[in-house]
Amino acid sequence: MGQSHFTLSFPLRSPVDANVLAEQLPAMMPDLFEANDKIGRVHYSRFTFLSARSLLFLGDFDGEFDHLVTDLAKLSGPVFDAILRHVVDPPPMPVAINANAFANWTKAHLLEAVNIYTAYPEVSAKEIKALARAAEVDGGGELHPFLVILPIKSYLHFVTVQLILRARGKGTTKDLDSVGTPHFAQFVPLEDNQIGFFTVYDGSFDKYIADFTKNIGQVFDLIFRFTKSPPPSPCRKHLQEFIDFAAGASRAPIGFYQAYPGLSVQDIHALIADSKPQSVSG
Known part of the structure; x- marks a missing residue:
């Protein structure tokens, strides 16, 4: 069961619809968080507005997107019903009883990341939670999502940036490993020649950016x-x-949903290392 990322774009009918959702969405998040907990395959998720015409839903998860989005439809259908009332050409509602149609609609509105980074690709969300429980470790760290949008000068430059990012795939992974605080990271091509850089990271914003520029600033x-x-x-x-x-x-x-709140990248690496059998010398 490998890790992956999704960026799902909801095309909104008007800026008025965006304003309504901006007011309504925060109150609906506990229901979505409960569904994520029940599903058990989501590491992190969050919404954000790209513009007054576009709502993004981002997540880092285990397994296949089809299975995840079908489970989300069944367990948190009212959340997506509320969103889809403001969307251009929505799928049939309620989504809880039209889960397959919702899954097909979402696949048509997925934005493909140029590259995907994870600090601990070998473990699932369930495994991390189980390791933390067994070690009686409670996360005391500070985690934040970082959602930066880069406006590119032209379509030709937009294509060029994607080629650069693809060519630097392994190098970018090595650089992010050197930073030591990002959990997941993605570069995602967006509408209107924009590139999104989306991460979940440990610590304060200023410290993250300072460490970031030292290790991945050249990108x-x-x-x-x-x-x-x-x-x-x-x-x-x-x-x-x-x-x-x-x-x-x-x-x-x-x-901002966290499957294992407060656990830093280094906490998770330590849990993984402690869970591996120790070699016996002599």
Whole structure:
């Protein structure tokens, strides 16, 4: 059961619909969180508005998307019914009794990530929770989603950035491992020649960005050549400007779900290491 990521785009009918959902969604998140807990295959999830015409739903999960979205339809159907009332050409409702139709609709609205990073690809959400219970470890860390949107100058540059990101796939993974605080990360091509960089990370924003620029800043230096109104480069020499740019280009999350709240990347690595059989010498 491998890990994966989804970015699901809901095309909204109007800015008025976006405003209504912005008011309604936060109150519905406990029901979605309960469904995620029951399903047991979701590591993290969150919503955010890309624009007044587009709502994104992002998740990091185990297994196949078809199975996950069908379970979500059955267990949290009213949440998606409320969203779909504001969406262009929605699938049949209620989704709880039209789960297959909802799954087909969502597959047509998935945005494919250029690359996907995970800090602990060998374990599932259920396994991490089980390891934490067995070790009696309670997460005391601070985790946050980071949802930054990069506006690219033109469609040609948009394609070029994707080619660069694909070519640097393994290098980007190594760089993110060096940062040591991202749990999951993705670069996702979006509408209107935009690139989304979505992560879940440990610690404070400023410290994350400082560590980030030291280890993966060169990737952003490349992307910024094709970005509208970028900060000065190289990032590592213009840290405050990069922090200000990232803060201004980020989107606010709605409903940040954590399967194992407060466990840092290093906590999870330690749990995995402790669970492996120890070799006996002599």
